[in-house]
Amino acid sequence: MMETTQELIQELTKIAEAPGAAVLDAIKSTGKKAVGCFPIYAPEELVYAAGMLPVGMWGGNTKGNLAGKYLQIFCCSVMKANTEQALRGDYDGLSAVIITAYCDTLKCLMENWKAALPGMKILPMVYAQNRKTASGRQYMKEEFLRIGKELEKVGGTEITDQALKAALDIYDDYRSVMQKFIVKIRKYPAVFTPRVRHLLIKAAYFMDKKDYTEKIRQILSSLPAPEPLPASRHPIILTGLIGEPVEFLDLLQENDFSVVADDLAQESRQFRTIADRNLPPLDRMVERIALQDGCAFLYDEKKTRGAMLIDMVKQTEAQAVIYCQMKFCDPEEFDYPIVKKELAQAGIPMLYVELEQQMDSMEQLRTRIQTLAEILPTRGR
Numbered sequence: 001m002m003e004t005t006q007e008l009i010q011e012l013t014k015i016a017e018a019p020g021a022a023v024l025d026a027i028k029s030t031g032k033k034a035v036g037c038f039p040i041y042a043p044e045e046l047v048y049a050a051g052m053l054p055v056g057m058w059g060g061n062t063k064g065n066l067a068g069k070y071l072q073i074f075c076c077s078v079m080k081a082n083t084e085q086a087l088r089g090d091y092d093g094l095s096a097v098i099i100t101a102y103c104d105t106l107k108c109l110m111e112n113w114k115a116a117l118p119g120m121k122i123l124p125m126v127y128a129q130n131r132k133t134a135s136g137r138q139y140m141k142e143e144f145l146r147i148g149k150e151l152e153k154v155g156g157t158e159i160t161d162q163a164l165k166a167a168l169d170i171y172d173d174y175r176s177v178m179q180k181f182i183v184k185i186r187k188y189p190a191v192f193t194p195r196v197r198h199l200l201i202k203a204a205y206f207m208d209k210k211d212y213t214e215k216i217r218q219i220l221s222s223l224p225a226p227e228p229l230p231a232s233r234h235p236i237i238l239t240g241l242i243g244e245p246v247e248f249l250d251l252l253q254e255n256d257f258s259v260v261a262d263d264l265a266q267e268s269r270q271f272r273t274i275a276d277r278n279l280p281p282l283d284r285m286v287e288r289i290a291l292q293d294g295c296a297f298l299y300d301e302k303k304t305r306g307a308m309l310i311d312m313v314k315q316t317e318a319q320a321v322i323y324c325q326m327k328f329c330d331p332e333e334f335d336y337p338i339v340k341k342e343l344a345q346a347g348i349p350m351l352y353v354e355l356e357q358q359m360d361s362m363e364q365l366r367t368r369i370q371t372l373a374e375i376l377p378t379r380g381r
């Protein structure tokens with residue numbers, strides 16, 4: 001029997017809210033090993049091609065202070081949460097963890113985890129920042145090859161060119177369906193609230209990408225004709241690492257904001273670039289990262305993020321941009337003054353919010369979001 005739109009949405013949002021259970025179920029039902037993939041661009045395709053299940057590790061709302069023994073107080077909350085969850089055993093089912101380094105926190109964390117979790121197989125990985133040059137491309141190819149060899153040992157399966165191509169096809173199919181998905185759901189703000197939109201995109205990190213893409217396809221084909229948008233809605237764009245905690249997204253909903261597009265590392269940056277499918281598999285992986293611009297975590301000498309956001313605002317008719325600054329995330333902090341100046345020059349309102357995955361109070365945030373809603377005009381007037 002075909003599932004209804006609501007049933008599909010509930011199924012995926014439930015997975016995103018309780019990923020541990022979903023991953024354990026997937027390990028049990030498929031008999032596959034699972035490999036943790038740290039933010040931001042861990043090479044999930046290699047894990048998939050090695051016959052294992054890639055699992056996204058993007059922290060979460062976690063209580064406790066086991067991580068305090070290994071991490072400084074000024075470490076970002078995503079890494080605090082990942083470490084806390086690992087120390088309390090949430091990731092014991094993982095056969096290895098790929099940690100990619102983009103910032104000082106991640107560089108230290110790779111070493112700290114070796115001490116904190118001696119039983120965990122850690123696969124550290126570094127992306128070339130100068131990723132568009134011939135030497136940068138060559139370096140990345142070698143890095144993918146090295147990680148691939150390590151994953152072969154973990155999974156006990158050789159990663160053939162054929163298997164990698166098949167994995168890349170599945171991932172690129174996911175990327176192209178998601179590109180359509182985020183455009184189409186703009187017309188359904190009552191169904192795809194900021195929280196639901198986020199959870200639906202997040203569920204991809206805890207499922208087989210092929211199964212996930214099929215569910216998203218089903219949602220797309222089951223949507224009824226859109227209703228006219230209420231004039232009170234404020235279309236906005238989110239930029240930053242991640243749009244969490246979900247209570248922040250609920251505040252957006254309470255104040256009549258709809259997320260019409262995003263430039264979040266956890267969301268659109270995962271699927272906005274697709275490399276030429278005719279390239280050899282490893283070159284295809286390298287190319288996808290080389291194509292990624294406007295991301296604080298990959299060197300961008302032209303600093304294209306502001307211009308990209310201005311284009312996005314024009315295309316989507318968004319009224320404002322919210323800069324979701326994960327507290328203590330320095331690569332994002334470096335970009336902020338440049339983006340702020342460029343958006344101000346273009347006359348686009350931008351709200352800077354400092355987020356932590358574990359926030360005790362939302363009151364200050366509530367006031368700032370209410371204020372943004374009040375200064376924005378009602379559409380059509």
Ligand code: SF4
Pocket residue numbers: 039076077078079102103104105106241297326328329330331332
């Ligand atoms: S500081 Fe930023 S880039 Fe580094 S681990 Fe934390 S959230 Fe990720």
